[in-house]
Amino acid sequence: MDDTGGIAKPDATPRKQSRAARRQQLIEATIETIATQGFSRTTLTDVARQAGISHGLVNFHFETKERLLTETLQYLAAEYRQNWTAALEAAGPSPAEQLDAVLRADFDPRICTKPRLSAWCAFWGEAQCRPMYQALCGSNDDDYTRTLESICARLVAEDGQGGDPVRIARVLRITTEGVWLDMMTMTEPYSAAEAMRTTFTCAAAFFPRRFDENGLLCRE
Template identity: 95%
Template sequence: MDDTGEIAKPDASPRKQSRAARRQQLIEATIETIAAQGYSRTTLTDVARQAGISHGLVNFHFETKERLLTETLQYLAAEYRQNWTAALEAAGPSPAEQLDAVLRADFDPRICTNARLSAWCAFWGEAQCRPMYQALCGSNDDDYTRTLESICARLVAEDGRGGDPVRIARVLRITTEGVWLDMMTMTEPYSAAEAMRTTFTCAAAFFPRHFDDKGALGRG
């Protein structure tokens, strides 16, 4: 992870590549451990066991549990941001295509995994995490919200049916977050595909000329 919050690319040097790969291995092990045990119960020993390495090696790379958890949250935040911004850049020029891309990105199988969703829920749900979450993720969340509001404003103008784009964007964001929570907490959770269709059903309620429960009309 570099100073900008982006996921750092491994250096060409084999020694530094190994160090970067080891740190990523430990972050991935931390995500799995948090998913299995929760935030508070996660220890460096648990992470070492999950990664299949010694406790001392975890200490060497991260020194403290707090630093490991902070860098894990930074990693998840950078991964999430890169995912939706890349999806938006690859989308077509229309606001419907762009909204489809941003909403669909939340169900990309690279980030919409049981372990990652559980880790996000743990970071959201722990009161002691909230100051850290706001410090590390607040600006990313603001950028996402502003982008969603801008796309919705263009769709409202194009659609001609009226509506408050800020509130529409808020409902869409809350719906996405809600189905993520559902997939983690329901006794009989539904699939990511069903969660995505639920989100697009919400989009279709606001923009029936542009969406149905499968996404933007005419997509692909």
């Protein structure tokens, strides 16, 4: 009767599911609902329907709606952070390799999906007046910003071309955010590949000996 959703795995009985799995399922449903309905029109009934469960269960796992939303933002922030830190650790030791890895990480198909970008955008819009959201977005960005600044400082020192690494790092971070926003707000957005090329075009403008529009130049 209600097996239309197909969200839950058909093999497991939907009756009993582990607490952690249900919570993650509800968070994913929240991201999806915010993306399609918008933040202000997201109701717990919508989230529950998206997850294929009754709406009363949302309050069973998350005590309030506010808690569900906060944990969803925490989930997104942790996912984002984990993505670029993993990319950074997997990269080589040179600052150019690390910058390439960090910038590229933002376009990972696991996190650069339309529902996730939409949800980020919605939380940003509400963050201005909610200290909780602002702190979650801010502390996350702080770490990212510091890392980017450190990499840019080493790159500037290597190249000896001058330039303020703080400001360069800011432009690079902002450019990535901007192409994300474009993919959300434009009626006919360009592709994720073109978005990444735009970011690297910006990196190439500051470090022309290390980057071009496709990313890190081969060592020579």
